[in-house]
Amino acid sequence: MTHDTADGNHVTIALTINGLAVSAHAGMTVVEAAWHGGVPRVTGVGCMEGVCGSCRIMLKRGKQVSVGLACQTFVEDGAEIIFLPPAPAPRHHYELSEFKDGWDIHARFQDIFPEAARCRHCHGCNVSCPKGIAVEEGVKQASAGRFRDAGETFFECVMCELCDGACPEFIAPAHVGLFSRRVTAHFHLRPPNLIHRLEELRQDKTGTPQKDHDE
Amino acid sequence: MMSNGISLAEALARYRADSNLAPPPALTDKDSLLNTYHPDHLRDSVVKLTVGPNAGDSCQRELAALLQAETFIDEADLAGVPVTDVDVLVIGGGGAGCAAALTAAEKGARVLLATKLRLGDSNTVMAEGGIQAAIEPEDSIQRHIQDTLRGGHHIGNPELVAALAADGPNVLRWLIQLGMQFDQAPSGDLHTRKAGGMSTPRLVHCRDYTGLEMMRVLREAVTQHRGIEVWEQSPAVELLSNETGEKCVGAVLTSLLDNRLRIVRTRSVILATGGLGRLHLNGFPTSNHLGATGDGLVLAYRIGAKLCELDSFQYHPTGLLHPSHLAGKLVTEGLRAAGCLLVNALGQRFIDELQPRDVVCAAILRECHEGRGVRVNEQHVGVWLDTPRLERAQPGLLEAQFPNLMSRTRIAGVDPRVQPLLTHPTLHYQNGGVSINVDGASTVPGLYAVGEVSGGIHGRNRLMGNALLEIISFGRRAGVAATANRDRGPKKVTLEHVNRARRALTIANMPMTQRTPLVLPDYAAGGIWKR
Incomplete structure (x- = not known):
C-alpha cells in the first residue's frame, strides 16, 4: 500500500512524458509523475479517479503502443507517455x-x-x-x-x-x-412512485404540509 | 493533533469481519463533539473579513486571503481583446452549468458555456451516492424540507430549501427525459435509499455512478444543442461591470492553451464554477476534481456580491487513506446507507454511521485523536469502513451495487470484500457561497450563481443527495431567470468594480501581493497558467 523501500526511500522510475525525461516514484500515477516532473501544458486532467475520461494518454513500452487514462496508469521504467489532445467535436447529431x-x-x-x-x-x-x-x-x-x-x-x-x-x-x-x-x-423509464408524486404535485395535494412523524 | 493510534499491522491482526459488535455509545452531546473535533472549529482557522460586502463576517483563513486579493486584469490588458456577444454566459461545465445552459437554450437564449477544463470535468461526475427527491408514498416535500433544514443546523434559508425540495420530482422527470437512467425496484418504482440525516428513504441513484450517469447525459445534451456554444480550457479570470461597477455585464476569459484573453459581453452571467477542495483548507486532502479552486467566490466577491457561511465546509467522513494515489478520494456514503459500519482500531463501533456528515466526521477525528485510530504512519491515521462485514451480511452487494468502488480499488490491488477500507475525513464541499434567491440571482444585478458556488441551501452541513438535486433545480431556475432578463444589454463593459475593490484594499492597508482567482492549484499549474 505504500511504495517505499524498507529503509524509507522511494524507488525511482525513469520515463518520458510529452518527450521530457521525468524521474518519478514507484506507485505514482502518470498524472502525479507529470506534476512531480514539472511537465508543462498538461491541461487534460480532471477527477483523478478514472471517471471523467479527460486524461487520455498514449503509452509506448518498447515497440508496444497502447492508450489509457493517465490517472489510472502507474509509472513504469522506460515508458514513453504522450498526453493526447481532446477528442474532436462529435460528428453524429440528434436531439x-x-x-x-x-x-x-x-x-x-x-x-x-x-x-x-x-x-x-x-x-x-x-x-x-x-x-x-x-x-x-x-x-x-x-x-x-x-x-x-x-x-x-x-x-x-x-x-x-x-x-x-x-x-x-x-x-x-x-x-x-x-x-x-x-x-x-x-x-x-416510467416509474410509478415518481409519476404518482408528480400527479399529486400537479393537483397540489402535497403543497399543504403533512403531519410529520417526529415533529 | 493526532496521537499515535494502533499500527496498521496490529489493527489488521485484530480485525475480524465476524466479530460481535456492540451498538455505538449514545451520542449525548452533539454540539460539544462538533465544537471539539470538526475542522471548522480548529483554532486559528477562521478570521474576520476586512473589506468587501462581507466585511466583519467570519471566513476560513485561507479563503479570506483569496477573497481579499489583487486581480490579474487591468484596463490596459483589455485593449484590442476580441469581444463575443451572447445572451447568457455560463461559467462552469459541471452539472449546474450544463443544466443552466440547456434551460436557457430551451428558452431561446444564445448561450456560451465556458469551462476551465473539459466539459464535464467537475465534482458532479464523481458524485456516487445519488440525488434526493421525495417520491416515496410515506415521504413528502415537507419532510424533505425539514430534514434538509435540520441537517444544516437550521441555518439554511427556508425559502431556498422549500424551492429545492419542491423541485425534486420534476428534476427527476427532466433528467429522465434527457435520457438519464436510475435504478429501479422490481415493481418499476425508482429504488430509494435512506442516507445520513434522512427521516425516510429518499435517495434515488444509478448504482454508485449517479454523477457519471448524470454528467455524461448532460454533456451529450449540451454538445448536441444547437443553441449552446462551448469553450473548453477557458477559465474566467475576471467579471466585467457597467460604468458604475454595480451590474455584471460579462467576463474576461483566458485560454489554458494559448493564454490569450477574450471578452464576453452579455446580459446575464451564471456562475457555476463549483467548490474549492483543491485549496486543501486546513491541510486536508480533498475529494474534489482538479479545477475546484474557489474561482467563482473570488470573482463574485470582487464585483460586490454578498457571500454566506464562509467558515463552514463539509469534510466527508470516509475519504480513502490509501492507496496513496487515491488519498482523499471518496468512499460513497451509499455504502453506509446500505449498512456498512465504521469500526475503530480496537474493533469497536463509535458512532451511528447515519448521523449527518459533520457529526460522523467529528467522531472519526475524535477516535484518531484519542489513540483509537489505525496508524499508517505519523501523518496518516484513520478508521475502518467495514466492507467485509457488509459483504458477509449481503453477499454480492458490493459488486452489484458499487461497481465504481470495486473498479477503483481493483487497479490498486485492494479487495474491499476481504479487507476493510482505511478511511479518514476529506475536504469535500463548500456549504456556503454566493448568497442567492430562488432564481439563483446574486445581490449583484446580472450575476447568478448556481450549484456549489452558491450558498444558503445547506446551512452549515449538506445532506447526501442534495447537491445533485441543487445543481439541476437551481441550474434550471437560473437558466430561466437569466433568459427572462430582457434589458438591452451592456453599452459599455468596464473594470470599475475592480478599481473599487482595489481602492478598498489600499485604504484598509491590505497586502496586494497575491493575485486571484487561482485557476489551478500550484502543484498542477506548471507551465499552464501564468499568474
Whole structure:
C-alpha cells in the first residue's frame, strides 16, 4: 500500500512524458509523475479517479503502443507517455426531443449512426477501452436494435472517447453507447412512485404540509 | 493533533469481519463533539473579513486571503481583446452549468458555456451516492424540507430549501427525459435509499455512478444543442461591470492553451464554477476534481456580491487513506446507507454511521485523536469502513451495487470484500457561497450563481443527495431567470468594480501581493497558467 523501500526511500522510475525525461516514484500515477516532473501544458486532467475520461494518454513500452487514462496508469521504467489532445467535436447529431415515439428508434439510429452496421470486428475499440468494456459487442447490440442491452454493456463508460479514435469506420462507439442508454430512459423509464408524486404535485395535494412523524 | 493510534499491522491482526459488535455509545452531546473535533472549529482557522460586502463576517483563513486579493486584469490588458456577444454566459461545465445552459437554450437564449477544463470535468461526475427527491408514498416535500433544514443546523434559508425540495420530482422527470437512467425496484418504482440525516428513504441513484450517469447525459445534451456554444480550457479570470461597477455585464476569459484573453459581453452571467477542495483548507486532502479552486467566490466577491457561511465546509467522513494515489478520494456514503459500519482500531463501533456528515466526521477525528485510530504512519491515521462485514451480511452487494468502488480499488490491488477500507475525513464541499434567491440571482444585478458556488441551501452541513438535486433545480431556475432578463444589454463593459475593490484594499492597508482567482492549484499549474 505504500511504495517505499524498507529503509524509507522511494524507488525511482525513469520515463518520458510529452518527450521530457521525468524521474518519478514507484506507485505514482502518470498524472502525479507529470506534476512531480514539472511537465508543462498538461491541461487534460480532471477527477483523478478514472471517471471523467479527460486524461487520455498514449503509452509506448518498447515497440508496444497502447492508450489509457493517465490517472489510472502507474509509472513504469522506460515508458514513453504522450498526453493526447481532446477528442474532436462529435460528428453524429440528434436531439431526443425530436423523436416522435419509441417505434422509430431503430430507424433513427441507422440514420444517425450509419457506420455502426459496418463494424469490421477489428477489436480496436475493445483494446482501447480503459474500463474494459466489450465495446464491439455493445455496438453490435445497438445495431440490432437492442438498446437496453447495449446501454448496459456501456454502463461504465466514462466518455474518454478513446474507442472513437480507434475505430477505422468512425462509428463513435462511446456515443452509440450513450445514445442507447438515453433512448432507454427517455422512452421506457416510467416509474410509478415518481409519476404518482408528480400527479399529486400537479393537483397540489402535497403543497399543504403533512403531519410529520417526529415533529 | 493526532496521537499515535494502533499500527496498521496490529489493527489488521485484530480485525475480524465476524466479530460481535456492540451498538455505538449514545451520542449525548452533539454540539460539544462538533465544537471539539470538526475542522471548522480548529483554532486559528477562521478570521474576520476586512473589506468587501462581507466585511466583519467570519471566513476560513485561507479563503479570506483569496477573497481579499489583487486581480490579474487591468484596463490596459483589455485593449484590442476580441469581444463575443451572447445572451447568457455560463461559467462552469459541471452539472449546474450544463443544466443552466440547456434551460436557457430551451428558452431561446444564445448561450456560451465556458469551462476551465473539459466539459464535464467537475465534482458532479464523481458524485456516487445519488440525488434526493421525495417520491416515496410515506415521504413528502415537507419532510424533505425539514430534514434538509435540520441537517444544516437550521441555518439554511427556508425559502431556498422549500424551492429545492419542491423541485425534486420534476428534476427527476427532466433528467429522465434527457435520457438519464436510475435504478429501479422490481415493481418499476425508482429504488430509494435512506442516507445520513434522512427521516425516510429518499435517495434515488444509478448504482454508485449517479454523477457519471448524470454528467455524461448532460454533456451529450449540451454538445448536441444547437443553441449552446462551448469553450473548453477557458477559465474566467475576471467579471466585467457597467460604468458604475454595480451590474455584471460579462467576463474576461483566458485560454489554458494559448493564454490569450477574450471578452464576453452579455446580459446575464451564471456562475457555476463549483467548490474549492483543491485549496486543501486546513491541510486536508480533498475529494474534489482538479479545477475546484474557489474561482467563482473570488470573482463574485470582487464585483460586490454578498457571500454566506464562509467558515463552514463539509469534510466527508470516509475519504480513502490509501492507496496513496487515491488519498482523499471518496468512499460513497451509499455504502453506509446500505449498512456498512465504521469500526475503530480496537474493533469497536463509535458512532451511528447515519448521523449527518459533520457529526460522523467529528467522531472519526475524535477516535484518531484519542489513540483509537489505525496508524499508517505519523501523518496518516484513520478508521475502518467495514466492507467485509457488509459483504458477509449481503453477499454480492458490493459488486452489484458499487461497481465504481470495486473498479477503483481493483487497479490498486485492494479487495474491499476481504479487507476493510482505511478511511479518514476529506475536504469535500463548500456549504456556503454566493448568497442567492430562488432564481439563483446574486445581490449583484446580472450575476447568478448556481450549484456549489452558491450558498444558503445547506446551512452549515449538506445532506447526501442534495447537491445533485441543487445543481439541476437551481441550474434550471437560473437558466430561466437569466433568459427572462430582457434589458438591452451592456453599452459599455468596464473594470470599475475592480478599481473599487482595489481602492478598498489600499485604504484598509491590505497586502496586494497575491493575485486571484487561482485557476489551478500550484502543484498542477506548471507551465499552464501564468499568474
